[in-house]
Amino acid sequence: MELNDLNEILSMGEDSRHQFKQNITSQDSLAAEIVAFSNGQGGYIIIGVDDRGKIIGLTSEDIHRLNQMIANTSTQSVIPSVNVSIQNLKAGDKNVMIVSVPAGLNKPYNDNNGLFWVKNGADKRKTTSRYEILRMYQNANFIHADEMTTQNTSISECWFKI
DSSP states (O other), X not given: OOHHHXXXXXXXXXXXXXXXXXXXXXXXXXXXXXXXXXXTTOEEEEESBOTTSOBOOBOHHHHHHHHHHHHHHHHHTEESOOOOEEEEEEETTEEEEEEEEOOOSSOOOEETTSOEXXXXXXXXXXXXXXXXXXXXXXXXXXXXXXXXXXXXXXXXXXXXXX
Protein backbone atom coordinates (compact mmCIF):
# COMPACT_ATOMS: atom_id res chain seq x y z
CA MET A 1 0.00 0.00 0.00
CA GLU A 2 1.25 3.48 -0.85
CA LEU A 3 0.81 6.59 1.30
CA ASN A 4 -1.79 7.99 -1.15
CA ASP A 5 -3.82 4.78 -0.81
CA LEU A 6 -3.63 5.00 2.97
CA ASN A 7 -4.77 8.64 3.00
CA GLU A 8 -7.74 7.79 0.76
CA ILE A 9 -8.76 4.90 3.03
CA LEU A 10 -8.43 7.08 6.13
CA SER A 11 -10.58 9.79 4.57
CA MET A 12 -13.35 7.26 3.85
CA GLY A 13 -13.43 5.83 7.40
CA GLU A 14 -13.80 2.31 8.70
CA ASP A 15 -15.84 -0.23 6.77
CA SER A 16 -16.11 -4.00 6.27
CA ARG A 17 -12.58 -4.14 4.82
CA HIS A 18 -10.71 -1.56 6.97
CA GLN A 19 -10.34 -1.39 10.74
CA PHE A 20 -8.43 1.43 12.49
CA LYS A 21 -6.60 0.88 15.78
CA GLN A 22 -4.53 3.37 17.76
CA ASN A 23 -2.55 0.48 19.23
CA ILE A 24 -3.16 -3.13 20.16
CA THR A 25 -2.15 -4.59 23.50
CA SER A 26 -4.49 -7.59 23.76
CA GLN A 27 -3.75 -10.78 21.87
CA ASP A 28 -7.41 -11.86 22.28
CA SER A 29 -8.62 -8.61 20.69
CA LEU A 30 -6.21 -9.02 17.79
CA ALA A 31 -7.26 -12.65 17.28
CA ALA A 32 -10.93 -11.59 17.13
CA GLU A 33 -10.12 -9.03 14.39
CA ILE A 34 -8.13 -11.56 12.35
CA VAL A 35 -10.85 -14.21 12.71
CA ALA A 36 -13.58 -11.76 11.65
CA PHE A 37 -11.67 -10.69 8.52
CA SER A 38 -10.77 -14.31 7.68
CA ASN A 39 -14.41 -15.40 7.98
CA GLY A 40 -15.39 -12.54 5.67
CA GLN A 41 -13.77 -11.04 2.59
CA GLY A 42 -10.44 -10.24 4.23
CA GLY A 43 -9.23 -6.73 4.91
CA TYR A 44 -6.75 -4.45 6.61
CA ILE A 45 -6.09 -3.64 10.24
CA ILE A 46 -4.42 -0.23 10.22
CA ILE A 47 -2.56 0.40 13.48
CA GLY A 48 -1.41 3.85 14.56
CA VAL A 49 -4.67 5.53 13.53
CA ASP A 50 -7.60 6.62 15.71
CA ASP A 51 -11.26 5.79 14.96
CA ARG A 52 -11.71 9.08 13.08
CA GLY A 53 -8.85 8.27 10.69
CA LYS A 54 -6.28 10.60 12.25
CA ILE A 55 -2.72 9.24 12.20
CA ILE A 56 -1.45 8.98 15.77
CA GLY A 57 1.68 6.98 14.95
CA LEU A 58 3.61 4.16 16.57
CA THR A 59 7.00 4.12 18.25
CA SER A 60 9.74 1.80 17.05
CA GLU A 61 9.18 -0.21 20.26
CA ASP A 62 5.47 -0.53 19.37
CA ILE A 63 6.36 -1.77 15.90
CA HIS A 64 8.75 -4.40 17.26
CA ARG A 65 6.23 -5.57 19.89
CA LEU A 66 3.34 -5.63 17.40
CA ASN A 67 5.32 -7.60 14.81
CA GLN A 68 5.93 -10.32 17.38
CA MET A 69 2.35 -10.21 18.69
CA ILE A 70 0.83 -10.43 15.20
CA ALA A 71 3.06 -13.36 14.22
CA ASN A 72 2.21 -15.24 17.41
CA THR A 73 -1.50 -14.44 17.30
CA SER A 74 -2.07 -15.39 13.67
CA THR A 75 -0.41 -18.78 14.14
CA GLN A 76 -1.27 -19.67 17.75
CA SER A 77 -4.54 -17.89 18.60
CA VAL A 78 -6.43 -18.27 15.32
CA ILE A 79 -7.74 -21.71 14.34
CA PRO A 80 -6.80 -22.68 11.70
CA SER A 81 -3.81 -20.35 11.53
CA VAL A 82 -3.79 -17.46 9.06
CA ASN A 83 -0.86 -16.06 7.08
CA VAL A 84 -1.10 -12.30 7.42
CA SER A 85 1.30 -9.80 5.90
CA ILE A 86 2.60 -6.70 7.64
CA GLN A 87 3.70 -3.43 6.08
CA ASN A 88 5.23 -0.53 7.97
CA LEU A 89 4.57 2.82 6.36
CA LYS A 90 5.98 6.27 7.14
CA ALA A 91 3.37 9.04 7.07
CA GLY A 92 5.36 12.22 7.55
CA ASP A 93 7.21 11.66 10.80
CA LYS A 94 4.75 9.03 12.08
CA ASN A 95 4.86 5.26 11.69
CA VAL A 96 1.77 3.26 10.72
CA MET A 97 1.47 -0.52 10.53
CA ILE A 98 -0.83 -2.15 7.99
CA VAL A 99 -1.83 -5.76 8.61
CA SER A 100 -3.31 -7.45 5.56
CA VAL A 101 -5.62 -10.34 6.46
CA PRO A 102 -6.69 -12.55 3.54
CA ALA A 103 -10.16 -13.98 3.14
CA GLY A 104 -9.87 -17.44 4.63
CA LEU A 105 -9.74 -20.58 2.55
CA ASN A 106 -10.57 -22.85 5.51
CA LYS A 107 -13.65 -21.14 6.94
CA PRO A 108 -14.94 -20.94 9.53
CA TYR A 109 -12.13 -19.62 11.72
CA ASN A 110 -12.34 -19.23 15.48
CA ASP A 111 -10.12 -17.93 18.24
CA ASN A 112 -8.48 -19.83 21.11
CA ASN A 113 -11.61 -19.28 23.18
CA GLY A 114 -13.68 -21.17 20.60
CA LEU A 115 -15.47 -18.01 19.47
CA PHE A 116 -16.44 -17.45 15.84
CA TRP A 117 -16.24 -13.79 14.79
CA VAL A 118 -17.71 -12.19 11.65
CA LYS A 119 -17.59 -8.69 10.22
CA ASN A 120 -20.78 -6.70 10.58
CA GLY A 121 -20.21 -3.47 8.67
CA ALA A 122 -17.30 -1.64 10.26
CA ASP A 123 -17.68 -3.71 13.44
CA LYS A 124 -17.28 -7.37 14.28
CA ARG A 125 -19.60 -9.61 16.23
CA LYS A 126 -19.34 -13.07 17.66
CA THR A 127 -21.74 -15.63 16.34
CA THR A 128 -23.16 -18.46 18.37
CA SER A 129 -25.86 -19.46 15.92
CA ARG A 130 -25.20 -23.02 14.85
CA TYR A 131 -27.04 -22.27 11.59
CA GLU A 132 -24.72 -19.38 10.77
CA ILE A 133 -21.67 -21.50 11.61
CA LEU A 134 -23.06 -24.39 9.54
CA ARG A 135 -23.58 -22.01 6.62
CA MET A 136 -19.92 -20.97 6.85
CA TYR A 137 -18.91 -24.64 6.63
CA GLN A 138 -21.23 -25.09 3.64
CA ASN A 139 -19.87 -21.98 1.88
CA ALA A 140 -16.35 -23.34 2.33
CA ASN A 141 -17.51 -26.63 0.71
CA PHE A 142 -16.78 -28.66 3.83
CA ILE A 143 -20.36 -29.85 4.30
CA HIS A 144 -22.80 -30.76 1.56
CA ALA A 145 -26.49 -31.20 2.29
CA ASP A 146 -26.67 -34.27 0.08
CA GLU A 147 -23.93 -35.93 2.13
CA MET A 148 -25.38 -35.30 5.58
CA THR A 149 -26.74 -38.30 7.42
CA THR A 150 -30.36 -38.48 8.42
CA GLN A 151 -31.08 -40.53 11.50
CA ASN A 152 -33.56 -43.42 11.48
CA THR A 153 -33.72 -43.77 7.71
CA SER A 154 -32.58 -46.37 5.24
CA ILE A 155 -31.99 -46.58 1.51
CA SER A 156 -35.25 -48.51 1.13
CA GLU A 157 -37.15 -45.35 2.07
CA CYS A 158 -35.92 -43.49 -1.02
CA TRP A 159 -38.63 -42.37 -3.46
CA PHE A 160 -36.44 -43.45 -6.38
CA LYS A 161 -34.94 -46.81 -7.21
CA ILE A 162 -31.18 -47.30 -7.28
